[in-house]
Amino acid sequence: MSTETTQAAAATFAHAAAAERSALALLEVRGLTAQYGPTKVLHGIDFAVGAGGITTVLGANGAGKTTLLRAVCNMIRTGGEVRLAGERIDGLATEAIVRRGVGHVPDGRGTFMNLTVEENLRVGAHARKDRAEIGVDCERMYTYFPRLKERRRQQAGTLSGGEQQMLAVSRALMLRPRLLLLDEPSFGLAPLIVQQLFEILKAINQAERIGMLLVEQNAAMALALADHAYLLETGRVVMSGSAQAIRSDEQVRRSYLGY
């Protein structure tokens, strides 16, 4: 087959995949804008996360990645449409969005410093009605992250950066969310820890079919984990496709992967 036909076939396939994904989309965002005061940071972006899929949003500092996650949770002034499993959630208060099953691991981890590790986990389950299962879930988090079990009664503020990251992820998982938002989970962590964390995220995604939207600066690791990727530059999506396609793209390799 000629290159054109291959490309055409690939494009059709991508479209079909996108359509299929749209139909089952866990999170669908159209025309999302966001601003801090008078400064517009996102200029109308579209993206989606498939049910049980992992989508990553890449970009340099200042591209608007953290803003994107904050906008999904309505933590800042936003415009546009945000749908969670078909239901509009833009305009709802942050805590109401969370209660519909959106876990958010924020930028900077957002640890409750003066609560113990165990209390951080329990507070993560605040929105749940099934009180009995909470203890079971705590134990499950401890199997994913044994380091947390050792420190369960310690004040969370005394944990190292990597441990706080694990705690933040666990806390969000305690919600038993349908969708997990992760804001630069690799930030400030040693590469080995990042690898472990991402392996666990993959395992959780496969075992529990939790959809994930991962915002990352560390493009290599993110593209290894995700199945779909978007590239964000100064508040606009400049490229989107399967993680595989993005990873092999010449431009991306040069600008973001360094080879």
Add this chain to the structure above:
Amino acid sequence: MNPTLDRRKLAGVVVLLVLACALPFVIANYRVFQLTLVLAYSIALLGLNMLTGFNGQISLGHGAFYAIGAYAAAILMDKAGFPYWATIPIAGAVCFVAGFLFGLPALRLEGLYLALATFALGVAMPQILKHKSIEEWTGGVQGIVIVKPDAPAWTGFSQDQWLYFFTLAWVAILFFLGWNLLRGRIGRAMVAIRDQPIAAQAMGVNTAMVKSLTFGVSALYTGIAGALGAIAVQFVAPDSFSFFLSITLLTGVVIGGLASISGAFFGALFIQFIPNIADEISKAAPWAIYGIVLIAFMYVMPTGVAGFVRIVRGRLARRRGAPALR
């Protein structure tokens, strides 16, 4: 600043002064007495406004400085035989020192903590004034009675009229000095400290000195007001200077407008006359009104009456096509 505006403002002030001088001759003596108190309060409110409005240091205890000024005047006249006019500058000086000294430890306190400390000062003051150890000076619970000064024979004024003009003279002097201070370098430093304390310090403003001085000057003004008020009322007693006096002063500043000089008069009019009207309803009514007014102003008119006047004048000027007022 637009020179036409300056002349207009100056003309306005002159007209007001002339009116103020004419008033005592056309109204009853009792009203003259009430207006004298309004003038005294306006000095106190300007003092408090300097500290809280311009410099951003919250004081919930300024009644204490009013009390110190009042007692200074009373003690000097009653126990040391000073003439009434000599007590005013001394009361001011005493209060300046007191304010400066209180301001020194207060340097380390911001917003809420300063409010707490001054709250404690305001609440504790009456008890301090009643204490046995200073009773022979302060007259204890009964307080001190002051003899009302006579007007000089050549004027032909009544006592009330003379006191009115005496107080008016002090108002003119103190407001002029205050206005000069606030629009000069120190005034700008005060506002800078209020709005951006760290930047102000980084730019070389001696924050500690300015803040302590502001406390001192603020206390000086309020103390002079207390002295003038005491002479007009002819009486000082500890329970006249309870915590509710501090609240009264705070209310006056809020109503008149924080960081506004002319607002002092609006506020003073309010705190003098509202209780008189409200008292008819019940002893408790004036305070309930103060409370409701305070909350209402915080919601609706945070810049006070003077700010409201400014906004209205701005709108009118724009409609006439004149340049917008500052």
Add this chain to the structure above:
Amino acid sequence: MNQLLHQVLSGLATGGIYASVALALVMIYQATHLVNFAQGEMAMFATYIAWALMQVGVPYWWAFAITVAGAFVVGVAVERIIVRPVENSPILALVIVFIALLVIFNSVAGWIFTYTIKPFPSPFPAEPLFGNRFMSSHEIGSMAITLIVLLLLFAFFRFTPLGLAMRAAAQNPVSSRLVGIRVGWMLALGWGLAAAIGAIAGIMVAPTVFLEPNMMGGILLYAFAGALLGGIDSPSGAVLGGFIVGVLENVVGVYVGSELKLTFALVVIVGVLVVKPSGLFGKVHVVRV
């Protein structure tokens, strides 16, 4: 020696009252970084309600329960209706709103119930328990009630999910929203609890200081002193501070004279704020420039 012991024990009883009010203050401070200057007057007003209920024949403990529950509701209402609209205003505006509340509660109480001093009944017997010479039954009883309340609160915050949510909301509202906590309602709940605690304190202290609109003024000042001494952002510190201030107040009163008690509170407040603003057990805040 006996005199000193009596003063200390008596001081512990009043210290319990100060500790309760101090705790109410700290609860609101932790969540909002603001001190509710109106705490004392709200407690006084609640005490008047209890008195009024008893005047129409409601038995003591029923009046107690109704008043405390009512105070809780009023506390929630005050937060939602009056404080919430201005919650993002500069600190001066908030201080003014609290002072305004103080004035309103005080004056409305004076208006409805007049300023005449009224006696307030104690639920405890007049004779000292076991014939002891150190503490009256009321002092022991009020201390017991105070301790029970404090323990219940401690258990609530430590062991219940709602208590955990309230602690989280006070510490870190942003992260709390991200776990689905309705931070606004947690705040309102805090106000409700603080008002309820204040009501209990008022009812317990009224038999001793007699019921009149200005009865809580001095107590509020001591509670401030206790809260600051123990650490304005540490609940257990505030409680301890309250007890210490109670004992010191009595001891100072014996040796220096009782007319200077408020001045003593003033000295403690200014002293703590100047020497160690974080108090004995509070956290030192480093301001990053």
